Amino acid sequence: MRSALARIRPPADRMCREMNVGVCDWRFTGSANRSMNAGAGANGLIFVNRGVVEYASNEDEVCLVFAHEIGHQAANHIATSQRNQMTGALIGAILLGAAGAAASYRSPYASQVTRSAMDTGANLGGAVGRISFSKEQEREADYLAAVILYRSNVDLDKARGMLVTLARSSGRRDTGMLDTHPAGPDRLASWDRAVAEIRASQGALPARA
Template sequence: MTTRRFLCLSLGALALCGCRGTATPVPVVAGDTIAHARAEIGDAPPPLRRQLAEGEVTATLRRISRRLEPPAWELCRDLGVGACDWYVAASRSRQLNASAGLDGRVAINRGILEYARSDDEVAFVMAHELAHHAANHVESARDDTSAGAAVGGLLAAVAVAAAAASGARTGAAENRRMIENAAGTGARIGRLAFSQAQEREADRLGLLVLHRAGYDPALARHFVVTMARASRRGEGQRLFETHPSGPERLAAFDATLAELRARGGTLPLRAG
């Protein structure tokens, strides 16, 4: 086996093993509910982008942030694992996306508001990103980036040493480049946003925050369908690189909403 092929296989295994855990239970959805969700998404009309007045994005995000932050802080304190210090900022990007960053930043793209039909829909997206902070997903992703770089570099060093022992002749500069490239690839694999389990957890906890803030989760549900439809058209592709598939996400949303209603507006935050 060549050194490069060994590295490709090893880094591929690293990617497959990058399954980060969750702080709370996440819903498990059955195949029939996913099939129903897939049919609903397929029958839904294409999402429509609306024009926004100057300053509407900032005003809307401020209004929603003020309402979401008290229950989000309460949730973060209840979980006791994340950093309860964040701020919401608007991004000019028209892509249907949002993100949570290491500096406590929650960025909501303009594209989210252009496709949203109500504050409830935008609030669900924002609550999802706040939940990433509350559940410590952002810090764990940083740790995975460092670990991925270290593992990638180590694998490359082992491959180079094995090649030299078998008689392969490569220069020191080429070996160094190979190790640096492998470390970079490992880092990229490690920082592939959040695991799908963590994305499901952020949806679940975000839905709880949404309910506690007095928004209507049933109205927010439409945006899950919108994002799924947009991803099929390529407009939400980046958002769905690490998220569960649209039908799976919709089915999990429905399962969480049913549980939330059955429990009188609460959800268990610990297993068991």
């Protein structure tokens, strides 16, 4: 995790400041949770579970996950969700989920313990159902992730493997990232379009609507 983050962080930081619309001071948390999940919350919080690294085939894929969550922060998606009154639950789920993961590490029931902590967290946060970013926000986070990876000289084709893995595991119940992130052919198709555009523009940011 550390080395994936080190590769993308300086270009990600520059991109965020270039965009100048979101949160660019990030607090990274690596959780011991073995489910394949990652997320972004208030105050620049970005968490990536150990499960992401375990599922990843190479470091470039881990870079994609970090870059995607940074994309949510850089585009100010958390504040937007707050305006939609959804973030209370998101933050509750993330914080208690992370605490549960730490407490239950090495327990054979770690994923259940964490899941129920997550559910409790979501309830405490005033959840109305499951919290997620909009499809547009997910697309934008992926686009920004691709810009970050391009500018970091991360192999975009290798990183894409993470999206393929997600699409393949969409039937599995223990892949937490699928609860909060879209998967499947749509996501892969937009990723491929974004990468083609970014390569053609040599890493330029698109104009934001």
